[in-house]
Amino acid sequence: MEEFILKSATISTSAACPPFTPLNFEATPIVRVAIEPKHPRRVYGVLSKREGRVLNEEMKEGSDVFIIKAVLPVAESFGFADEIRKRTSGLASPQLVFTHWEVISSDPFWVPTTEEEYLHFGEKADSANQALKYVNAVRKRKGLYVEEKIVEHAEKQRTLSKNK
Structure with a gap:
């Protein structure tokens, strides 16, 4: 019974409070x-x-x-x-x-959700997001975790030395 009350309280609270967009x-x-x-x-x-x-x-x-x-x-x-x-x-x-x-004006945590957004912005959609760029720069400066890939396409990388 307690689980049911807790779950319904969680659902009603999240429905009552709309998701916020950080400014x-x-x-x-x-x-x-x-x-x-x-x-x-x-x-x-x-x-x-x-x-x-x-x-x-x-x-x-x-x-x-x-x-x-x-x-x-x-x-x-x-x-x-x-x-x-x-x-x-x-x-x-x-x-x-x-x-x-x-x-x-942009939301730093925005991700594409519709098919049209995927086609227009791509899967990552971080190239045009100025707010995300500023947030990541501040996080790096403070030594906090920044979600970024060091190597994006590992298959494409190769050594420059020539094998004889």
Whole structure:
């Protein structure tokens, strides 16, 4: 009798509480990059590589300076100034100012369930999940367990030495 009560209590409790989706927040600074009007494509390339979103672009009146205003996640901003100076040969001068926190829209523990999701994302579906990437990076930094395969396709690996 006790098992029946315990099982029914468990079922009713889990039915009453909907499954939650954890919210992950990321710090988001505003990036202002001043550059000559001839070279903005290089800045756009670096921003898109680092998950940045361009908010505004304007030409400063009375000067030959093009200003690009964008939002960039803090996790992607480390080394941003060096890379942008390297790509533009020192012609760009970036400035990062923290403004707000943003919710990461993806669920780090999401797995594909329908056939359509399997076809679109594949079996693992971890390539496009930015939240999972950040969670795993924090877990690695703290020395916690991260579920990852060291060798994905063991059959495909071979030695480079030639047998004679």
